[in-house]
């Protein structure tokens with residue numbers, strides 16, 4: 001008997017309608033579970049419950065909020081192997097990557113448990129005699145959280161934890177392909193001692209449930225991670241109703257490899273950044289920009305490394321790269337591989353569908369030699385597909401790296417302090433990496449991008465307070 005993953009509204013578990021199979025991309029004949037979706041009215045009920053619970057939750061002591069978040073973090077960490085297994089089955093990430101993600105989700109709750117006790121404020125003397133000024137942070141109210149499928153535990157954690165820490169209540173909509181992880185997280189949250197209605201899980205499509213969250217009159221802010229197209233659509237609607245919004249969207253992240261780099265490390269950074277997690281990371285290094293002097297040697301070593309990687313079922317111990325997460329994403333990856341061939345890019349390695357045993361969405365990592373203007377070198381593919389391009393020195397490499405509508409993350413491999421320092425200052429991104437993969441960030445510091453990748457306040461770390469609180473300036477005459 002497989003589990004039916006349920007919704008959680010106003011403190012009650014709700015099965016939902018249209019019971020659908022939750023697919024296992026590693027083995028289409030062994031589904032992960034079933035789930036039912038809610039309709040627009042149920043979504044409005046969830047927002048109403050969050051609205052009702054918000055004053056009670058905001059009035060709790062910081063210690064109580066810290067204790068609740070700490071309990072959630074502790075349970076996630078204690079069950080990271082089990083949660084990681086569910087994540088691997090549902091999303092297709094390798095088991096070790098999935099357990100790592102579960103642990104990260106636990107650490108994020110622990111971090112924000114501490115932040116609940118450290119909500120910052122200021123006292124300043126006024127320019128007028130005998131007047132004091134307090135600057136405090138208050139909760140925003142009811143926060144809608146709309147998440148993508150590629151980090152089904154960590155991304156919800158880095159939105160839900162700060163929302164609750166600062167006294168907000170939450171309506172969370174996961175992507176429809178990962179209801180199991182959302183349900184498992186909701187179960188843990190439901191046991192942690194929140195007031196009824198302070199946290200709600202609504203499963204359903206973006207068009208119905210996502211739209212209903214956005215349109216709900218009781219919503220005070222919306223935090224979204226997903227594609228540029230959806231994000232921009234949400235931004236327009238939010239602007240019309242004056243809603244506070246935060247968007248984390250796509251990337252086409254460059255990794256520069258200079259001639260003076262440690263090539264072993266550069267190849268490792270490229271493989272990790274471009275292909276681990278099946279390339280399904282907004283921070284994936286999908287553009288490898290390599291100084292001409294070492295280009296051919298780098299490509300040769302990278303191909304050797306790719307040949308040694310095992311693509312297989314997410315739960316298999318020897319799997320380096322799991323399947324693509326869904327049929328839709330699989331078709332998108334294959335379409336882009338064809339686009340690359342059609343526009344004249346040279347497929348240097350991989351790009352074939354694989355059949356390692358069970359029926360699933362298995363794809364060999366693909367490496368193209370591409371021109372900067374090719375679509376595969378400019379558009380986000382969100383799969384295990386990377387392009388390599390030569391550059392005539394550092395200045396050319398930096399110009400190529402910045403020549404994109406995106407600005408999430410950029411990396412450089414070099415032993416030159418001068419170039420590393422210049423790169424950190426001049427890469428037009430929110431996150432810069434030196435001798436590290438572009439993917440892989442710490443949970444306690446700011447996360448986000450610029451240009452077309454992000455909109456609004458940064459996520460994570462202490463910077464999360466910008467979005468999840470509103471500032472009040474109070475004047476008192478003595």
Ligand code: NAD
Nearest residue numbers: 147148149174175206210211226227230248249250251282
């Ligand atoms: P998506 O935009 O298709 O969906 C994201 C979420 O939005 C889902 O929950 C979906 O149901 C919902 N949604 C879709 N249409 C909606 C609508 N009209 N109204 C309200 N909600 C709607 O993205 P995806 O395919 O789930 O995720 C992949 C994308 O996410 C990639 O572009 C990737 O780069 C991006 N991403 C960005 C970050 C980041 O932090 N920058 C992190 C992870 C993923």
